[in-house]
Amino acid sequence: MAEQASMKPVRQTRPMRFADKRRHLVGVDIGGTKIETVLLGPDGSLLKSCRTAARQGNEAVLSDIMTSVRHVTRTLGKYDAFSVGIGIPGQVQPSTGMVRSAVNLGIDRLPLGPVLSHRLDGAVVHVENDVNAAALGAATLLPTECESTSVLINFGTGLAAGVVSDGRIEHGDTGICGEIGHIAVEPHMFPCSCGQHGCLETVASGGAVQRLWPDTDGPAMPELIAQAEHGNHKAQAVLDMVIDAQATAVTIVALCVDPGRILLGGGLLRTGEPMIRRLKTALGRRADGCAFLTAADLGGRITPVPTDQPIGAVGAALSARED
Ligand SMILES: [Zn+2]
Numbered sequence: 001m002a003e004q005a006s007m008k009p010v011r012q013t014r015p016m017r018f019a020d021k022r023r024h025l026v027g028v029d030i031g032g033t034k035i036e037t038v039l040l041g042p043d044g045s046l047l048k049s050c051r052t053a054a055r056q057g058n059e060a061v062l063s064d065i066m067t068s069v070r071h072v073t074r075t076l077g078k079y080d081a082f083s084v085g086i087g088i089p090g091q092v093q094p095s096t097g098m099v100r101s102a103v104n105l106g107i108d109r110l111p112l113g114p115v116l117s118h119r120l121d122g123a124v125v126h127v128e129n130d131v132n133a134a135a136l137g138a139a140t141l142l143p144t145e146c147e148s149t150s151v152l153i154n155f156g157t158g159l160a161a162g163v164v165s166d167g168r169i170e171h172g173d174t175g176i177c178g179e180i181g182h183i184a185v186e187p188h189m190f191p192c193s194c195g196q197h198g199c200l201e202t203v204a205s206g207g208a209v210q211r212l213w214p215d216t217d218g219p220a221m222p223e224l225i226a227q228a229e230h231g232n233h234k235a236q237a238v239l240d241m242v243i244d245a246q247a248t249a250v251t252i253v254a255l256c257v258d259p260g261r262i263l264l265g266g267g268l269l270r271t272g273e274p275m276i277r278r279l280k281t282a283l284g285r286r287a288d289g290c291a292f293l294t295a296a297d298l299g300g301r302i303t304p305v306p307t308d309q310p311i312g313a314v315g316a317a318l319s320a321r322e323d
Contacts, residue, residue: 024082026069027137027317029130029310030054030061032089032104032157037068038313039082048072049310056106066119083124085320086112087133087312093175094319097127104157126320130312131178132169135162137315138263138305147260151253152305153180155246156266159205161253169319180252181205185245204245206268212238221271225278239278247282254298262298265305276304 024047025040031054039048050071055064065086073082090102097113117125128136135152149165159181163170170177181201182194190208192199202208209220213235216223224242227235250262268275280299287293305311 022081024073024076024080025317025320026072026082026084027133027310027313027315027320028065028068028084028086029133029312029316030065030086030088030105031130031312035064035068036310036313037072038310038317039072040314040317044318046310046314049313054105058107058110061105061107061110062112062115062119065116069120083126083320084116084120085133085316085318086116086125086127087130087316087319088112088127089130091175092127092129092132094126094128094171097125099127124320128169128316128319129160129162129175130316131156131160132162132171133315133319134265134305134312135164135178135263135315136167136169136318137311137313138265139164139167140318141309141311141314142263142303142305144261149257149259150261150263151178151257151259152263152265153249153253154266155204155206155264155268157205157207159201159208159249161249163257163259180249183252185248200245200249203241204249206266209242209268212242219267219270221268221275225271225274243275243278243282246279247286250279250283250298250302251286251293254296254301260301261303262301263303263305265307265311269304270307272304276302 023042027038029036033054034051035054036051038046041047050068052064052068069084076082088099088102089104090107091100097111099107099110099112113125113127117123131154134154138152139150152162154160161178161180163178182196182199184196184198185200186198189198190202191197192202209224213220213224224235224239228239253262280302283299
């Protein structure tokens with residue numbers, strides 16, 4: 001497996017905020033198709049990164065994580081300590097390291113933190129939900145001077161948000177903080193995997209767009225926009241529905257959390273400016289005649305995250321730092 005991990009150029013070497021002063025940090029971002037791993041130095045600088053294909057099942061996931069961690073730590077000296085942070089989809093309990101219902105990885109239940117720590121000779125292992133880890137990575141890699149709270153909305157296979165306040169992930173009491181994809185806004189519309197109908201995730205997510213516009217060879221969103229621009233009324237109707245649901249997601253986040261910056265990530269963001277422009281237009285339309293929303297300037301808070309940086313893996317690493 002080590003041979004599958006390909007080293008990529010180090011993209012970022014300056015120290016980041018929230019560095020761990022004592023030890024190296026390894027971050028592993030586990031997606032449905034790939035595992036991205038980084039090594040941060042004690043000053044927070046990005047020293048190494050690698051990527052390998054993801055496999056399914058508890059033992060395969062554990063084995064792939066071990067291989068990736070060993071790959072980025074093999075040049076560390078005998079006395080160089082490191083902690084490991086994992087970002088993984090599904091229901092994650094950071095306090096115990098338990099992962100449940102990571103459906104795309106074939107994981108029903110896995111005590112990932114304890115098992116991995118044991119296999120790594122007692123190393124500190126912290127496990128986070130992948131969107132929360134990405135939110136922390138984005139807030140750190142894209143720092144600004146002004147905001148103390150930022151939110152990442154992830155338009156991926158599903159739809160969820162991660163809230164970061166003063167450099168810390170907000171989990172809430174039971175860990176469901178940010179699960180905005182399962183706010184049912186159209187109770188008579190599409191069924192959702194959660195058991196409700198009309199959840200935002202059934203319209204606003206990348207997975208939803210693939211279902212709503214299925215007859216494409218590649219990503220559906222660029223094709224949907226192209227068809228709408230060529231006068232296809234059905235495409236225009238679907239696109240309007242998707243963008244409106246995304247605007248609802250942004251509005252919910254803004255009015256519940258009031259973040260200084262709303263970061264947008266996930267596979268749908270590869271569509272780029274044509275989608276962002278339409279989303280900002282939809283938000284502007286909602287603010288028409290509403291002094292409250294106009295002053296809140298939701299469109300002005302939106303920042304797409306770069307799709308070529310290991311934001312999830314860096315965030316996972318930073319989630320493992322010790323105070
Ligand atoms: Zn749902």
